[in-house]
Amino acid sequence: MAGNWKMYKSPSETSAFFERFNPLVSGADHCEIVICPPFVDLAAAVEAVSGTRVEIGGQNLYWESEGAYTGEVAGPMLAAAGCRWVIVGHSERRQYFGESDETVLKRTLAALQAGLTPIVCVGELLEQRESGQTEAVLVRQFEGGIAGLAPEQFARITIAYEPVWAIGTGKTATPEIAADAHRVIRGQAGAKYGADAAAAVRILYGGSVKPDNVKGLMAQEEIDGALVGGASLKPDSFAAIVNYNS
Numbered sequence: 489m490a491g492n493w494k495m496y497k498s499p500s501e502t503s504a505f506f507e508r509f510n511p512l513v514s515g516a517d518h519c520e521i522v523i524c525p526p527f528v529d530l531a532a533a534v535e536a537v538s539g540t541r542v543e544i545g546g547q548n549l550y551w552e553s554e555g556a557y558t559g560e561v562a563g564p565m566l567a568a569a570g571c572r573w574v575i576v577g578h579s580e581r582r583q584y585f586g587e588s589d590e591t592v593l594k595r596t597l598a599a600l601q602a603g604l605t606p607i608v609c610v611g612e613l614l615e616q617r618e619s620g621q622t623e624a625v626l627v628r629q630f631e632g633g634i635a636g637l638a639p640e641q642f643a644r645i646t647i648a649y650e651p652v653w654a655i656g657t658g659k660t661a662t663p664e665i666a667a668d669a670h671r672v673i674r675g676q677a678g679a680k681y682g683a684d685a686a687a688a689v690r691i692l693y694g695g696s697v698k699p700d701n702v703k704g705l706m707a708q709e710e711i712d713g714a715l716v717g718g719a720s721l722k723p724d725s726f727a728a729i730v731n732y733n734s
């Protein structure tokens with residue numbers, strides 16, 4: 489269960505979040521719990537989860553390990569700051585910051601190189617769904633952004649299916665729609681990396697996941713977890729999502 493805080497919260501708000509959140513999830517050993525705060529909050533977040541099962545991730549990384557790239561943050565820096573995870577290719581990066589399948593692959597490789605687990609995001613736009621292109625888009629994103637990985641690299645990634653029309657809109661994909669898309673992605677994984685690798689890869693669903701819809705989504709065998717934006721900002725609501733099975 490991963491929370492993507494996007495561009496919200498200061499370091500002191502980060503510490504306050506975990507003070508309330510940590511005890512709420514202390515019994516949740518059925519899943520891994522990850523929060524991806526803005527870069528400037530990483531130190532506060534890593535300190536706040538020390539000694540708990542909660543792990544921290546970045547929201548993006550650059551593919552070079554260091555250099556004259558003003559404003560960028562490298563994978564080894566995230567690892568050194570205490571991150572275990574990093575989101576790659578989020579639709580907001582694709583939409584506003586020129587991310588392409590090609591740069592998604594570069595960042596994914598850089599994340600693996602730094603020992604981070606990348607959460608690689610894919611998903612179709614509303615007009616693509618409405619014009620029946622969902623499967624083609626998912627196949628293209630897989631081919632361009634993921635299929636360049638060697639099998640041992642693929643074994644170390646997590647995928648997030650996030651239909652862009654469901655992000656921040658309150659319109660969740662129905663569990664069936666999400667599971668159908670997950671099947672397409674897993675089918676791609678199977679064709680490229682074999683049945684065992686496809687069965688093992690974790691595919692998270694993201695897009696307006698809330699405490700009141702998470703159970704239905706998680707009831708789908710195809711859905712292995714959630715990538716949560718808005719509802720991860722409040723300790724009680726993200727804890728309720730993490731604890732969906734209790």
Ligand code: PGA
Pocket residue numbers: 492650654655656657658694695696697715716717718719
């Ligand atoms: P949302 O965002 O839960 O606010 O829809 C999900 C995401 O962008 O990862």
